[in-house]
Amino acid sequence: MTAINAVTELSRDGEIAILTLNSPPVNALSLTVREGLFEGFKAALASDARAILLICEGATFIAGADISNLADMLKDPSVEDIQKLMDGADRPVLAAIHGTALGGGFEIALCAHFRIAVPSARLGFPEVNLGLLPGAGGTQRLPRVVGPEKALEMMTSGKPIRAAEALELGLLDELVPEGALREGAIAFLRQALADGRRLVRIRDRDDKLEAFRGKADLLEPLRQQFAARFRGQAAPGWILESVEAAVEKPFDDGLALEKQRFFQAAMSPQSAARRYYFFAERNAQKVPDAPEGTKRREIRRAGVVGAGTMGGGIAMNFANIGVPVTIVEMKQEALDHGLAVIRGNYERSRGARPEETEKRMALLQGALDIAALADCDLVIEAVFENLEVKKEVFRRLDQACKADAILASNTSFLNLDEIAAVTGRPDRVVGLHFFSPANVMPLLEVVRGKATSAETLLTALELGRRIRKTTVVSRVGPGFIANRVANPRLMETNAFLLEGLSPARVDQVLYDFGFPMGPFAMLDLVGLDVIPDPPGQTTIRSAMVAAGRRGQKGGGGFYDYDDKRNPSPSPAARQVIEDYRQAHGGKTLEVTDEEILERSLYLEANEGAKVLEEGIALRGSDIDVAMINGYGWPVDRGGPMYHADQASLEKVVGKLREFELKYGPQYKPAPLLERLAAEGKTLTGKG
Ligand code: 3HC
Ligand code: NAI
Numbered sequence: 001m002t003a004i005n006a007v008t009e010l011s012r013d014g015e016i017a018i019l020t021l022n023s024p025p026v027n028a029l030s031l032t033v034r035e036g037l038f039e040g041f042k043a044a045l046a047s048d049a050r051a052i053l054l055i056c057e058g059a060t061f062i063a064g065a066d067i068s069n070l071a072d073m074l075k076d077p078s079v080e081d082i083q084k085l086m087d088g089a090d091r092p093v094l095a096a097i098h099g100t101a102l103g104g105g106f107e108i109a110l111c112a113h114f115r116i117a118v119p120s121a122r123l124g125f126p127e128v129n130l131g132l133l134p135g136a137g138g139t140q141r142l143p144r145v146v147g148p149e150k151a152l153e154m155m156t157s158g159k160p161i162r163a164a165e166a167l168e169l170g171l172l173d174e175l176v177p178e179g180a181l182r183e184g185a186i187a188f189l190r191q192a193l194a195d196g197r198r199l200v201r202i203r204d205r206d207d208k209l210e211a212f213r214g215k216a217d218l219l220e221p222l223r224q225q226f227a228a229r230f231r232g233q234a235a236p237g238w239i240l241e242s243v244e245a246a247v248e249k250p251f252d253d254g255l256a257l258e259k260q261r262f263f264q265a266a267m268s269p270q271s272a273a274r275r276y277y278f279f280a281e282r283n284a285q286k287v288p289d290a291p292e293g294t295k296r297r298e299i300r301r302a303g304v305v306g307a308g309t310m311g312g313g314i315a316m317n318f319a320n321i322g323v324p325v326t327i328v329e330m331k332q333e334a335l336d337h338g339l340a341v342i343r344g345n346y347e348r349s350r351g352a353r354p355e356e357t358e359k360r361m362a363l364l365q366g367a368l369d370i371a372a373l374a375d376c377d378l379v380i381e382a383v384f385e386n387l388e389v390k391k392e393v394f395r396r397l398d399q400a401c402k403a404d405a406i407l408a409s410n411t412s413f414l415n416l417d418e419i420a421a422v423t424g425r426p427d428r429v430v431g432l433h434f435f436s437p438a439n440v441m442p443l444l445e446v447v448r449g450k451a452t453s454a455e456t457l458l459t460a461l462e463l464g465r466r467i468r469k470t471t472v473v474s475r476v477g478p479g480f481i482a483n484r485v486a487n488p489r490l491m492e493t494n495a496f497l498l499e500g501l502s503p504a505r506v507d508q509v510l511y512d513f514g515f516p517m518g519p520f521a522m523l524d525l526v527g528l529d530v531i532p533d534p535p536g537q538t539t540i541r542s543a544m545v546a547a548g549r550r551g552q553k554g555g556g557g558f559y560d561y562d563d564k565r566n567p568s569p570s571p572a573a574r575q576v577i578e579d580y581r582q583a584h585g586g587k588t589l590e591v592t593d594e595e596i597l598e599r600s601l602y603l604e605a606n607e608g609a610k611v612l613e614e615g616i617a618l619r620g621s622d623i624d625v626a627m628i629n630g631y632g633w634p635v636d637r638g639g640p641m642y643h644a645d646q647a648s649l650e651k652v653v654g655k656l657r658e659f660e661l662k663y664g665p666q667y668k669p670a671p672l673l674e675r676l677a678a679e680g681k682t683l684t685g686k687g
Contacts, residue, residue: 002043008036010043013186015193017049021056026063029079029104031072033062037108038077041085051092051189054112055182060099061121062108067130067275070266079104079136080259086111087201092192096185097121097172100160107136110145113199116174116188117163118181123171124160128235130278131271131636135262139242140203140254145170147208148243152222155243156229156236203251212247219244232514232636235265269646273638276684277628280621280639284472285461288618290454297406297459299323299466303379305370305393307338310410311382313438316342317467319360320439326365326372335366345439370400377402378463380432382410390414391422398423406456408432409447412483416449416476426451430460433480434469435630436526443629444469445480470629477616481623482630484611485640488603488666490531493519494539495663497577500588501596503558504569509596514634519600521567522632524557540580547576599659599667602652605644609670609683620645620683641683649677 001011007023019040023033037054044052056062065073073079086093086108095101095109097117106123109115117123125134125142133139134155143151146169154161166172176184212218223240230236238261245254265271302318303326304311311327318325319342329335342364346357365372370393373379379401381393390409397407406428409419420429431447444464448457457473464471474480479487496506507518517525528541528551544550544557549572551557552565559567580586608623617623624639637643644652653674659667669677676683 004040004043005032005036007033008040010040012049015050016053016186016189017044017047017051018053018055018182018186019044021054021062022058024058026060026100027056027058027105028063028066028068029073029108030066030069031075033066034077034079034082037082038085041082041089045085045089049091050193051094052089053094053096053182053185053189054108055096055185056098058099061095061097061101062105063100064103064105064126065135067278070275073135073266079107082108083111083137087203089113089199092189092197092199094185094189094192096181097123097163098181100124102160103127103134103138104136107134107138107141110137110141110171110202113201114173114188114192115171116176116181116185117166117172118178119163119175120178121163121166122160123163123166124158125155126158126160128156128158128233128239129274131233131235131268131274132265133235133239133242133258133262135259135266137203137255137258139239139258140246140251143243143246144202144205144208148212148219148247149222152219152240152243155239156226209247214248216244219247232634234268234270238265270636273636273642276621276638276642277624277635280619280625280642280684281470283619284470284622284625285465287454287457287461287473290458294454294458296462297377297404297455299377299406299459299463301326301376303328303373303376303401304382305373305379305397306382306384307335307341307366308382309436310434310438311380312338312342312345313436313440314380314382314410314432314434315364316345316360316439317434317469319363321467322363324363324365326367326376328367328370328372330368332368335368339364339366370396373397373401373405375402376405378406378408378459380408380410385412385414387414387418390419394419394429395422398425404428406430406459408460410434412480413478416447417451420449420451427453428456430456431474431476431480432460433474435482441630442468442470443482443626444471445474445482445626445630446471447474447476447480449476470625472622472626472629473618474626475614475616477611477614481611481617482626484616485604485607485623485627486631488607489600490519490523491534492599492603492666493523494541496591496596497540498581498584498586499591500581500586501591503573506596509593510600513597513601514636516632520558524551524559524561524567527551527553528557540577543576543580544573547572549573549576598655599663601640601643602656602659603667604640605652605683606656606667606670606673608641608644609673609676612683613670613672620685624684645682645684649673649682650680653677 003009008021011018021027093112094114095112098121101109101123125138127134226236242258245257301324304315305328307327307329315325315327383393408430416431420426430452433445435441435443446460461471503520507520510518529545533539533542549555549557552561558573560570611617620641624641627633627639628635633639653669656667656669
């Protein structure tokens with residue numbers, strides 16, 4: 001056994017050279033890893049080995065480029081240098097895959113003559129999620145194996161496929177049992193040598209492309225689909241262009257185009273924002289003050305109190321992952337109604353199969369007495385938003401539930417510490433703030449009370465991951481993170497209308513920035529009666545409600561809606577707005593699109609700075625994760641804090657001061673923002 005460098009070693013099993021890579025956590029293609037692979041292949045090729053096996057140690061095969069340092073990809077040896085050695089090999093090369101072969105890792109595997117994997121392995125090109133495209137031949141090699149259409153689907157969805165599907169598609173030659181990868185690989189190579197199997201390079205294959213050659217119209221429908229599906233995203237277009245080159249051009253020309261587009265993508269603000277988000281999401285899971293080795297409790301059975309809008313959706317999350325849930329209501333009717341709504345949701349969901357619905361419904365058990373929650377490991381309360389009601393429920397839960405059960409509240413605005421204080425186990429009380437609809441929205445704010453223990457907090461974070469939510473930790477404070485940060489922008493909608501702007505214009509500006517919808521369309525969606533007026537004020541929203549316009553759910557809102565919920569401009573809404581303007585001193589101001597945008601977004605960054613300063617959020621990047629997952633902030637823009645950093649805090653503070661003079665004190669810059677701007681620092685700790 002010879003160490004090639006710190007992360008690779010070369011060993012022999014008879015006539016087979018085995019190149020082993022071990023660079024935790026995910027064997028990403030850092031410069032050291034590339035050097036190890038390059039020198040390792042060179043040494044193996046220089047030896048008398050008759051075949052070469054590439055295999056990884058640790059959790060996974062190579063998971064792609066090192067995205068913490070993409071610029072390092074420019075240094076030699078490049079991934080392509082390694083691939084050239086593999087492509088040029090005069091003896092069989094086999095890649096043995098476990099875990100995930102992603103991005104550059106998959107691209108290296110595609111340069112082996114053969115690939116085998118264990119059944120749990122997954123293979124894919126997630127680059128698109130990072131605003132990138134495969135940049136080491138993936139766009140040229142994948143279509144040569146699976147055809148251009150399937151290749152496009154894999155590369156633009158970014159979703160890895162399972163080993164069984166990869167085998168069917170011809171991306172793998174064989175599956176071997178879990179835990180037997182190395183032996184399986186050696187046996188495979190021995191057999192290949194014995195059979196004298198022909199060594200075919202993917203780059204030389206043409207069969208899957210022929211049908212498409214010279215027929216640009218075969219891919220045309222996809223081009224049109226992409227424009228709608230990936231609004232504003234550049235990478236899918238570059239992927240399509242590269243795949244077209246794979247079809248029409250010689251291999252090396254296609255490769256050159258792909259490389260050019262890859263570096264263009266890597267330099268783009270979109271990709272920078274998405275890579276920032278990748279690490280932001282992972283950092284949000286870290287609790288720096290949790291003692292090393294803190295245990296996480298296992299949640300085998302869950303309980304939910306309240307089968308209303310939120311309780312039902314929350315219960316679905318558990319049924320979806322096979323965890324049984326007991327739902328407690330006050331009256332049989334409410335319980336029946338709640339369960340019927342859940343069933344309806346399952347039946348209406350896309351591709352729903354009746355047996356799946358039944359399987360999930362069977363995990364839900366209704367009850368009218370909190371005593372039914374006695375053996376739950378976790379209970380989430382989702383009753384009316386009323387402190388006294390919640391305190392009473394928690395008193396009863398404390399008595400009824402196992403001593404070590406975790407009690408959680410889904411409260412949006414109430415003080416979790418006061419709720420926890422009525423129990424004898426405040427260390428096992430936590431907030432689990434879901435967003436509506438709770439079975440759909442990805443964000444889960446985990447609210448850490450004064451007394452919440454590290455074990456409870458880490459258990460809640462782990463649970464969030466299990467139910468496939470993106471979690472962010474918030475301290476106790478009004479509106480926690482996402483609702484609080486979004487609120488000033490939603491309040492400013494009233495000012496925009498008073499200034500004579502139309503809902504459609506404001507919505508268009510935010511839609512064009514990348515939000516799925518503007519603030520007025522969003523208010524119509526959630527219901528105009530959901531957000532109360534600020535104390536002592538009336539708003540156009542409540543005037544709409546008074547005029548019988550509650551949004552999409554009743555009477556239309558800022559827009560009228562047809563029976564398919566398509567919006568159209570509303571003369572009736574215009575009249576409500578006009579009347580309100582007359583009564584409340586409406587003006588007609590010239591406001592540019594840029595100003596609409598800056599006022600909206602900098603208000604959020606400013607509120608975010610307050611949330612950070614108060615310690616409600618631990619990191620600026622946590623706020624971005626919350627806004628992207630809770631309020632549809634476009635990930636291509638990185639979130640309000642990152643976006644403000646990119647604009648420069650000096651500019652943001654300058655604009656806020658200008659708006660403060662022009663529009664009022666709601667724009668007053670937060671002290672933390674002023675300080676960071678003066679010191680040339682950032683909200684996310686990134687330049
Ligand atoms: N580069 C650098 N660090 C990475 C990384 C990467 N490609 N992938 C993961 N990491 C880090 C994570 O930040 C995390 O670090 P931390 O423990 O300090 O927070 C650690 O590895 C473990 O990652 P996860 O917490 O995500 O672990 P999971 O087990 O849940 O998931 C994974 C593992 C499926 C590999 C997941 O990390 C993942 O999807 N990684 C990204 C893969 C990717 O996007 N590859 C394509 C890169 S671009 C490319 O290859 C370009 C090429 O075409 C030229
Ligand atoms: P809801 O009114 O739809 O449902 C509440 C349910 O709790 C009702 O079915 C009621 O019968 C039941 N209930 C009341 N007291 C009970 C008791 N003592 N025992 C058993 N059941 C009881 O309310 P919704 O919207 O589901 O809200 C629930 C909680 O979730 C509130 O704290 C709310 O602030 C919070 N929340 C709501 C969001 C939303 O968008 N609706 C979003 C995030 C949090």
